[in-house]
Every structure is written in C-alpha cells, then in structure tokens.
Amino acid sequence: xxxxxxxEETITSVDQRRVEYDVMSAFNHFVFEADRVxxxxxxxxxxxxxxxxxxxxxLTIPRSFSGLDASRPWFVFWLGHPLELLGELDVAWFAPRAxxxxxxxxxxxxxxxxxxxxxxxxxxxxxxxAALATAGTDEAFSIVNRPKLYEFLIRMKDPSGGFRMHDxxxxxxxxxxxxxxxxxMLRIITPELTEGVASYVCRCQNWEGGIAGEEDLExxxxxxYCGLAxxxxxxxxxxxxxxxxxxxxxxxxxxxxxxxQGRTNKLVDSCYSFWQGAVFPILHDVMQxxxxxxxxxxxxxxxxxxxxxxxxxxxxxxxxxxDKPGKSPDFxxxxxxxxxxxxxxxGPGLQRNVVGQNELAxxxxxxxxxLTKSYGLNxxxxxxxxxxxxxxxxxxxAIRWRHDLxxxxxxxxxxFQ
Numbered sequence: 001x002x003x004x005x006x007x008e009e010t011i012t013s014v015d016q017r018r019v020e021y022d023v024m025s026a027f028n029h030f031v032f033e034a035d036r037v038x039x040x041x042x043x044x045x046x047x048x049x050x051x052x053x054x055x056x057x058x059l060t061i062p063r064s065f066s067g068l069d070a071s072r073p074w075f076v077f078w079l080g081h082p083l084e085l086l087g088e089l090d091v092a093w094f095a096p097r098a099x100x101x102x103x104x105x106x107x108x109x110x111x112x113x114x115x116x117x118x119x120x121x122x123x124x125x126x127x128x129x130a131a132l133a134t135a136g137t138d139e140a141f142s143i144v145n146r147p148k149l150y151e152f153l154i155r156m157k158d159p160s161g162g163f164r165m166h167d168x169x170x171x172x173x174x175x176x177x178x179x180x181x182x183x184x185m186l187r188i189i190t191p192e193l194t195e196g197v198a199s200y201v202c203r204c205q206n207w208e209g210g211i212a213g214e215e216d217l218e219x220x221x222x223x224x225y226c227g228l229a230x231x232x233x234x235x236x237x238x239x240x241x242x243x244x245x246x247x248x249x250x251x252x253x254x255x256x257x258x259x260x261q262g263r264t265n266k267l268v269d270s271c272y273s274f275w276q277g278a279v280f281p282i283l284h285d286v287m288q289x290x291x292x293x294x295x296x297x298x299x300x301x302x303x304x305x306x307x308x309x310x311x312x313x314x315x316x317x318x319x320x321x322x323d324k325p326g327k328s329p330d331f332x333x334x335x336x337x338x339x340x341x342x343x344x345x346x347g348p349g350l351q352r353n354v355v356g357q358n359e360l361a362x363x364x365x366x367x368x369x370x371l372t373k374s375y376g377l378n379x380x381x382x383x384x385x386x387x388x389x390x391x392x393x394x395x396x397x398a399i400r401w402r403h404d405l406x407x408x409x410x411x412x413x414x415x416f417q
Contacts, residue, residue, distance in 0.1 A: 012265055012266075016267060019267050019325075020256050022325035023256065023309070023313045023324070023325060026313040026325055027308075030043070030312050043307075043308065043312065043356040044311070044356060045315070045341075049317075050086060050319050050338075051319075053318070053320040053334065054082060054083050054088075054320075054331065054334060055083070057079055058097075069115055070113075070114030070118060071114050071124065071127075072114055072115045072124070073112055073114065073127040073131060076131040077127045077130050077131040078331040078334070078335040079331060079335075080094055080131055080134040080135070081134050081335055081369065081370070082334050082339070085342050085360040085363065085370065086338065095135035095139065096137075096139065098131050099140040099143050102128045105118075105128060107120040107148075109148060109152065110148035110152030111148075120152055120166065121165055122153075122163060123165060123178055125152070125182055126177070130185070132144065133185060133367070133369045134370065134373055136373045141379045141380065146186055146383075147387070150183070150188045150190075150385070150387055153182070156175065157179075157193065159196075161199050161200030162200045163178070163179040171214070173211060173213050173226045173227050173230075174213070174226055176200065176226060177225075179193070180193075181230065184234075184366075184367070184394050184395040185369075185394075187381060187383075188387075188392035189234070190393075192388065197236075198234070201231055201239075202240055203215050204223070204227060205240055209244035209246070210224040210249065211224040219248060219264075221260065221261075221272045221276045222262065222275045224275070227240075228279055228283070229282060229365075229366055231397075232398075233366050233395035233398045234397055235396035235400065237282070238286060238290045242283060243292075245279075245283065246283055249280065249283070250300050252272070252276050253302060253306070257313070258309035259272065259273060260272035260275075260276035260306070260340075261276075262275065268324055270310055270314045270323055270333050270337035271323065271336040271337060271340075272336075272340070273306055273309075273336065273337045273340025273341060273343075273344075274336040274337070277301065277306060277340040277341075277343050278344075278368070280300055280301050280344070281299055281344075281346070282365055282366070283300075284299050286397075289400075295348070297347065297348060297351065299344070301344065303345065306341070306344055307344070307354075307358070308355060310341055313325050314333070321334040339368055342360040342361060343363055365401075371405075
C-alpha cells in the first residue's frame with residue numbers, strides 16, 4: 001500500500017471523529033464560558049441536580065425503562081450507590097424500602113431474581129447484595145438467606161471453573177465476578193466455591209492482555225474488571241499476566257477525550273470510567289504485593305482528564321450523567337461514571353487527585369460499594385457460616401486491601417497528633 005495514500009474511512013473512524021468533535025465542543029464551551037478567576041474550581045459536578053435525577057426515580061421510572069423489568073434490583077443499586085458517593089443518600093429512608101423490596105426478589109431456593117416471582121440470576125443477586133450493603137443496616141443485612149444463597153452459587157458453578165448466570169444459562173466473566181463478589185461480601189467464600197476459578201479466568205485473558213467474556217474472544221473493559229476483581233478478592237490475581245493486562249489497560253484511555261473506551265478501536269463511554277478506571281488501583285495493589293516495582297504517586301492512568309471528560313462532556317444540564325455528548329442521561333451511566341471518579345480520585349496511599357471541589361466518597365474497588373459500607377459488612381463476621389465442615393470467609397485479597405488502608409489511615413492520623 002502506498003504510504004502517501006489517504007487512510008480509507010470506515011464507519012468506526014467517522015464515528016470517532018464525530019465524537020472527538022462533540023467532546024472538543026464541550027471542552028471549548030467550558031474554556032470560553034468558565035469563570036477564569038476560579039480556575040480548576042470552575043469545573044463543577046452538579047451534585048444537587050444529579051441527586052434530584054436519581055431520587056425522582058425511586059418514585060417513578062420512565063416508560064422507556066420497561067424493558068429492564070428483569071433488572072429491578074439493579075435500579076436499587078444504580079440509584080442508591082451514586083447517591084451515597086454524592087453524599088446525598090438518606091439511609092433512614094432508603095434502607096427499609098430497599099430491604100422490603102429486595103426481600104420479595106429473593107428466591108426460596110436461593111439467590112435473587114430480577115423482580116418478584118422471577119427466576120434467580122447471578123447479576124441481580126450481586127446487585128441486591130450490593131444494594132443491601134449500601135443500605136448498611138442490620139435489618140437489610142438480615143434478609144439474606146445465606147445458606148440458600150450459597151446453595152444457589154454452587155448450583156451455578158460449572159466444571160470449567162466459571163459460573164452460569166442462571167439455571168441452564170450462559171457462562172461468562174460476569175458470572176464469575178457476581179458469584180465471587182457476592183460470596184465475599186456475605187462471608188461465604190469456601191474452597192468448594194472457588195475451586196478452578198483462577199484457572200478459568202486466566203484462560204480468558206487473551207493475547208491483547210485484557211480479559212474476554214469467554215475463552216478466545218476479544219478483551220473487554222467490563223469483563224476485564226470482573227475477572228481481575230474476582231481474582232483480586234480471592235488473593236489470586238498474581239496468576240494473571242499482570243504486565244500484559246496493564247499494557248492493554250493504559251491504552252484504553254483516550255488521548256483527546258480523557259475517558260476510556262471498552263475495547264480496542266471503540267468509542268469513549270463514561271461507564272468505563274469505572275470498569276477501566278478501577279482496574280488501576282487493583283493492579284497497583286496486586287503488583288506491589290507481588291514484589292513488582294510500582295509508581296509511588298500514580299496508578300499509570302491520568303485521573304484529571306478522566307474527571308474532566310465526565311464533568312464537562314457527560315453531565316446533563318437537567319441532571320443525570322450520560323455515555324457521551326448527544327446521548328440521554330440514564331441511571332446506569334450515572335452510577336458507573338461517578339463510581340469511576342470515586343475510584344480514581346484516591347491515588348496510592350492517601351493521595352488525592354480531585355479536580356476542583358468535586359471529591360466523592362471513596363468506593364471499595366473490589367465490590368463497588370461505599371468504603372464505609374464495606375467496613376459495615378463485618379456484620380456477617382459475627383454470624384458464622386459453616387457448610388460441609390467448611391467455614392465461610394471473605395476473600396483474602398479484599399481483607400488485606402482494607403486492612404492496609406486502615407493501617408495507613410491510622411499512621412497518617414498519628415503524624416498530625
């Protein structure tokens with residue numbers, strides 16, 4: 001091919017240029033309209049409008065969401081979690097209502113369904129448990145039938161080491177994460193449940209370095225987070241090719257937009273602020289434990305441009321966050337764009353990387369629930385779970401990460417006394 005010949009246009013390249021133009025227009029609007037006296041503080045996350053957008057959905061959801069009737073526990077999580085990150089969650093109002101509704105989604109034979117009287121499924125099971133953790137009350141924690149839920153997880157376990165999403169359902173990396181994260185939050189991790197999991201996840205790491213939904217498929221941001229986080233929870237992420245994973249992940253942050261794409265040659269999307277953004281603090285923690293030299297002051301990605309993309313290009317003026325300019329806001333993107341910001345605003349140690357006055361509450365990078373609510377899961381530590389002579393526990397990696405963070409905070413606090 002003649003190197004002087006113009007590159008042939010494709011649908012992908014045309015769409016990419018259009019998105020770059022839209023994002024640059026949003027950036028330029030800020031540059032020309034912002035109060036220059038405020039500097040970085042002119043970049044503002046409109047907390048009140050986003051909180052209003054989310055709170056209104058507790059009472060009524062637009063008809064356009066009717067196709068998600070089998071995802072109702074997700075709505076409880078998608079609304080409750082970002083409100084907590086924003087500091088706008090009324091726990092006294094949220095907790096009893098979440099517990100009451102989700103109790104009706106719990107199947108008598110274990111697990112949670114996408115709605116009352118529906119079939120139990122691993123995705124809404126994770127969403128329900130994460131939402132109950134967000135509620136954070138003994139009443140909410142107590143509705144979970146842990147013995148039956150454990151039986152459900154074992155039924156979903158496949159000889160390959162993966163998990164089916166539901167009876168006779170598909171096996172992919174979502175199932176692995178939902179099963180492991182749920183079991184770890186509930187302190188019901190056992191050798192029986194985790195046997196073969198690490199091997200399965202490692203087989204899904206492809207030549208690009210990221211993790212695919214299934215073996216021999218394309219690496220994907222969502223599946224990569226699910227696979228890495230599942231193994232990190234168990235303390236087994238060092239079995240992956242971590243350097244290859246890091247190489248793939250750093251190339252997913254878009255050079256102009258600042259946000260992340262989910263796959264090679266795909267468009268930026270604000271939900272990957274979490275699915276891609278959260279893998280960096282996990283990788284940093286895992287590699288450091290594995291004796292690999294890691295930077296002391298960053299996670300290999302650029303947190304400020306990511307925050308600028310979300311705040312300048314993805315905020316809807318009437319509230320809610322969107323995928324990219326030109327799209328409508330929704331609860332899913334509101335949840336995961338804010339989760340991503342919360343994950344990357346906190347660098348190695350206790351370093352903060354906050355644009356303007358827009359700091360969010362810290363999220364647990366393994367479970368994606370508020371860090372304070374993650375501490376609250378010790379409720380289950382006081383309710384011992386034993387099955388077939390095996391004691392259920394939290395994943396070793398999640399325990400270590402949280403313990404080290406507590407120790408670091410204590411040490412920092414002692415410095416200023």
